[in-house]
Amino acid sequence: MKPTEIAALLRLEVALDLRQRAAWAGMLLYVVSAVYVCYLAVKGGLGLATWNALFWIILLFAAFNALARSFQREDAGRQLYLYTLVDPRSVILARALYNGATMVVLSLLSLLVYALLLGTEVLEQADLPQFVLAVVLGGIGFAAVLTLISAIAARAGNGIGLMAILGFPLVLPLLLTVMRASKLALDGVAWSVTSTYFGGLVLLDVITVSLAWILFPYLWRD
Amino acid sequence: MKHWWKFLGIGLLVIASIAALRIPLAPALVHVSPDRIAPGPVDVTVTGYNTTFGNEVKVRLVNDGQSVCASSVAVLDASHLTARFDIPSGLRANLTDVVVDGFTYPGALFTEGLGTGITSSTCPEPTGAARTFAFPNRSILYESIRNLHFHVPMWFTMIVLMGISVFQSIKVLGSNSLERDLAAEMAVRIGLVFCVLGLITGALWARATWGAFWTNDVKLNGAAVTGLIYVAYLVLRGSVQDAHKRARLAAIYNIFAFVLLVLFLFVVPRLNAIDSLHPGNGGNSGFNDLDLDNRLRVIFYPAVLGWVLLGCWMYDLRVRAARLANIMDR
Numbered sequence: 367m368k369p370t371e372i373a374a375l376l377r378l379e380v381a382l383d384l385r386q387r388a389a390w391a392g393m394l395l396y397v398v399s400a401v402y403v404c405y406l407a408v409k410g411g412l413g414l415a416t417w418n419a420l421f422w423i424i425l426l427f428a429a430f431n432a433l434a435r436s437f438q439r440e441d442a443g444r445q446l447y448l449y450t451l452v453d454p455r456s457v458i459l460a461r462a463l464y465n466g467a468t469m470v471v472l473s474l475l476s477l478l479v480y481a482l483l484l485g486t487e488v489l490e491q492a493d494l495p496q497f498v499l500a501v502v503l504g505g506i507g508f509a510a511v512l513t514l515i516s517a518i519a520a521r522a523g524n525g526i527g528l529m530a531i532l533g534f535p536l537v538l539p540l541l542l543t544v545m546r547a548s549k550l551a552l553d554g555v556a557w558s559v560t561s562t563y564f565g566g567l568v569l570l571d572v573i574t575v576s577l578a579w580i581l582f583p584y585l586w587r588d
Numbered sequence: 589m590k591h592w593w594k595f596l597g598i599g600l601l602v603i604a605s606i607a608a609l610r611i612p613l614a615p616a617l618v619h620v621s622p623d624r625i626a627p628g629p630v631d632v633t634v635t636g637y638n639t640t641f642g643n644e645v646k647v648r649l650v651n652d653g654q655s656v657c658a659s660s661v662a663v664l665d666a667s668h669l670t671a672r673f674d675i676p677s678g679l680r681a682n683l684t685d686v687v688v689d690g691f692t693y694p695g696a697l698f699t700e701g702l703g704t705g706i707t708s709s710t711c712p713e714p715t716g717a718a719r720t721f722a723f724p725n726r727s728i729l730y731e732s733i734r735n736l737h738f739h740v741p742m743w744f745t746m747i748v749l750m751g752i753s754v755f756q757s758i759k760v761l762g763s764n765s766l767e768r769d770l771a772a773e774m775a776v777r778i779g780l781v782f783c784v785l786g787l788i789t790g791a792l793w794a795r796a797t798w799g800a801f802w803t804n805d806v807k808l809n810g811a812a813v814t815g816l817i818y819v820a821y822l823v824l825r826g827s828v829q830d831a832h833k834r835a836r837l838a839a840i841y842n843i844f845a846f847v848l849l850v851l852f853l854f855v856v857p858r859l860n861a862i863d864s865l866h867p868g869n870g871g872n873s874g875f876n877d878l879d880l881d882n883r884l885r886v887i888f889y890p891a892v893l894g895w896v897l898l899g900c901w902m903y904d905l906r907v908r909a910a911r912l913a914n915i916m917d918r
Contacts, residue, residue: 514844518837522828531823535816536845539852542809570851577847581840584761 371452375460382439389439393432397476400424405483417488418549421480422504425473426541429508432472433465434529436513437520449586458582462513462575469505477501488552496551496560503567504544510571511536514578517585540570597897604891608737611887615639616725617693620686624698625649627677632697634688636667637725647671647688648711651699652681657711678703689714723883732796737887739793741895742786743811748896749779749903750818754846757839767911769835772842773825774906776818782899783815806857807866813852817845 383390404420412420440448448457477498481489489497512533519529547563619635634647647658647669658671669688679702683695723733753775759768790811791801802808824841828834 511848514840518824518841521833522824522837528824528827531820532841535813535820536848538809538813539848539856543856566856573847573851577844581761581844584836585840587836 368453368456371456372460372463375452375456376464379460379464386439389435393428393472394475396431397424397428397472398479400427401476401479401483408484412484412488414488414552415549417484418545418552420484421477422541422545422548424480425476425501425504426508426537428472428476429469429505429512430526430530430533432468433509433512433516434519434526436461436465436516438516445586454583454586455579457586458513458517458578459575461517462510462578465509465513466506469509470502473501473505474498491554492552493554493557496555496557497548499564500544500548500551500567503564503571504540504548507540507544507567507571507574508537510574510578511540514574514581514585517582521585540567543567543570593897594901597894597901599894600890601894601898604737604887604894607887608734608891612720612722613638613731613733614722614725615691617686617688617691617696618727618730620693620696623696624700625673625675625684626700627675629672629674631670631672632686633668633670634686634693636669636688636691637730638722639667639688639691641666641669641688644714645669645689646712646714647686649673649675649684649697650687650692651679651684652705654680654706654708655711656706657709675701676706677701678706680705721883728797732793733884735789735793736884737891739786739789740888741892742782742789744892745895745899746779746782746786746814749775749782749899750814750846750849752900752903753779754842757842760835760839761843764832764835766831766835769831769838770910770914771903771907772839773822774910775903776821776842778899778903778906780815780818780822781902782895783811783818787811787815805866810853810857814849817849821845 401424404424408416408420437445512529515529515533515536519526519532522528543563543566547560547567550560550563615636615638617634617639618637621633622630625632632647632649641663643663645661645663647661649656656673656675658673661669661671663669679699682699682702684697684699686693686696726733753772756768756772756775759765760772790808794803795801821838821841825834825838828837
C-alpha cells in the first residue's frame, strides 16, 4: 500500500467517471426525481422532524444507488488484472476515498435541491455549518459502510438487491446517529452538545474503513 | 465423563425454570382507596397481594415521619382490610404513606388540610413474621418479574452463539476450511432461534408492563437490527453457489456485521444518550437494586448458564448432523 498507488487509482476512478458521464447524470436525476416526488406528495408545510427524516431517507437511497456501481462496473477479469498490479488494500482505500468524495458532492447537491423544493423555513433557525457538517459526515459514513458491501455483493454476482439487503441493517447505527445530530443542528443546539455526535460519527467512519481495509484482501481471491 | 456439560446445562435449566415459575412473590400492598384524605374520620381500604392479614394486623399512616395509628381495623380476608383513621389537621407533606405490618404503600394518599406538623403517635409495632424465600414484588412488574429468568437468558445465549460464529468466521479467513464455515452458519441459525424467542418473550413482557407489544426503544431497535443482519447473512449464503467463495464472502460479511453490531448495541446508545424503558437505563432502576438480598440472582445466573449450555448443545448437534449429511452426499 503506497500513497502513489492510491493516487494513481484515484486518477483512474476520475478518468472512468469522466468517461461515463451518464452515470453521474443518472445519480443526479435520481435525487432530483426523488425530491420532486416528495415535493408533490407533501405540498409544502413540513415540520422540522419530518423535513429531516425525509431528507435522510432520500439520501440513503441515493447512496445505495450511487455506490452500487463502485465494484460492479468492472468485470472480474479486469479486477483480477488490477489486483496483480497493486496491493488490494490500496484498491479498497482508493475506492473508499473516491466514494466518500462522491457522496459528499452528492449529499450537498441533494441538500441544495431539497432545500430549493421543500422550503428553507426549517433552515432559518438552524446552525447551518453544523447541519452541513452532519450531511458531509453522513455521506462519508454511507460511503465507508457501502464500499465493502458493494464489493461483497459484486463478488456474489447479485446486483443492487443483495446490496440493499446486506447494507440496510449495517447502515442503521450510522443513520440513527447522523439523523439525531442533524436534528440537533436544525434545532440550533450549541457545538458543545453536538460535538459528541460528530466525534462518534468520525469514530464510526474510521472503524468501518479500517475493517474494510483489513477484510478486503480476503475478498478478491478466488 | 465427556458429556457432563450437557447434563449440567439441562439440570440447571430444569431447576431454574421450575424455581422461576414456582417461587412465590413477596407480599406487598397493591391498592389503596380512596386516594385522598382530609382532616376528620376516614375509612381506608387496603388490598394486598400474597399477604396474610390477620386479627393482629397493625395499620398506620406515615406523613413525613409522623405516624397516625388506625383507630379500628376490619379484616375482610387475607388480602383485604379496611382501617378507620381520625385524620388530624396540620399534616406536613402532600403525600401520606400507608403502612400495614412491615409493608409500605408509598405516597398512597393525597393529603388535604396541611399545616406545620402534628404530635406523632407511637403505634404498636407488628410482631415480625418469618420471611420466606420470595421474588420481589414491584408495582407494574408484579408476577411478570419471573420473565427475567426467560427473556434475558435468550439474549445472552444469542450473543454467545453469534460470538462463536464470528470466531469460526475468522478461522475461515485464515484456513479456507469448509468445516469452519459450516460451524459459523449453524451458530447463526441457532442464534436466530434464540433471537426469535427473545423477541417473543420480550413482546409479551412489554405488553404486560408497558402496554404495547413493540415500543420504539433502543434495545428493541438493536434486536431488530440483529435479526435483520443475520437473516441477510443467510440470504448472502443462499445467493452464492461456489462453496469456497460462499465461505469467504459469508465470513467477511459476518465479521464486518458483528463489529458494527457491537458498536450499535453498546456504543451508539451511550453516544446518543437515548433513554430506554429497560431496567438500568434512562433513570430506571436496574434489577440489582430490586433484590438487595440477591433473591433474583440465585435463579437468574443458573438460568443464563443453563440456556447458554442448551444453545451450545443445539449448535453442536446441528454441526454434527450437517457434517453427516455431507458425508452421506459424497
